[in-house]
Amino acid sequence: MNLLSKEEARKRLKSHLPNLSQREELEFNIIKRLFPLLFGKKKIISYVPDLNLEVDVLPITESCPLPRSVSFVEFRHSAQWYFPKLQNNDLVFIRPMEWEKGRFGLWEPKGMDVVTVEEADLILVPSLGFDKDGFRLGRGGGYYDRVLSGKEVFGKTIGFTFSKFFPVPFLPEAHDCKLGKIITESGIHSFLD
Numbered sequence: 001m002n003l004l005s006k007e008e009a010r011k012r013l014k015s016h017l018p019n020l021s022q023r024e025e026l027e028f029n030i031i032k033r034l035f036p037l038l039f040g041k042k043k044i045i046s047y048v049p050d051l052n053l054e055v056d057v058l059p060i061t062e063s064c065p066l067p068r069s070v071s072f073v074e075f076r077h078s079a080q081w082y083f084p085k086l087q088n089n090d091l092v093f094i095r096p097m098e099w100e101k102g103r104f105g106l107w108e109p110k111g112m113d114v115v116t117v118e119e120a121d122l123i124l125v126p127s128l129g130f131d132k133d134g135f136r137l138g139r140g141g142g143y144y145d146r147v148l149s150g151k152e153v154f155g156k157t158i159g160f161t162f163s164k165f166f167p168v169p170f171l172p173e174a175h176d177c178k179l180g181k182i183i184t185e186s187g188i189h190s191f192l193d
Helices: 006-019 023-038 143-147 151-156
Strands: 043-045 080-087 090-094 098-101 107-110 122-125 157-160 181-184 187-190
Touching (some): 023 122, 023 157, 080 107, 090 143, 122 151, 151 157
Parallel strands (some): 043 080, 043 122, 122 157, 157 181
Antiparallel strands (some): 080 090
């Protein structure tokens, strides 16, 4: 199989992800697989997804800035949830008291309670896709690659994608982060070994 450049892989995923059929059902099945992994976790870093490009895991959180479909079955987990905010070109994870639109048009938290990736019990990571070894393909800013670069956080990272798009055949670069687990609607892929 020929490997794609990261730019070409992003382009293809951005054209196909918004048109995925039965998306709500697939996301529901992903959340069902995630929920047992939250047991005993107190501080969880999550994200506010781009609903066209990323898996929506917000139904499990207690703080959600996006309107929810009334037909969507929601899970709830009572951990302390933290979300990314871009500050001085770095990600900071804040427990939201309020929400505001950020630099890239995504919702960002406003609040005083901050957690580092080292202090978090679990880190839910957004992505466009992953290669066969668990390397993440993001949007190209490198924000998550930088903040997740420490070896001590690898085991508590979880990414999400749809089985139709896993794996993505791209060649990771030295700075790309590898995640501990990836969840699709059909299974959990562990890279912790």
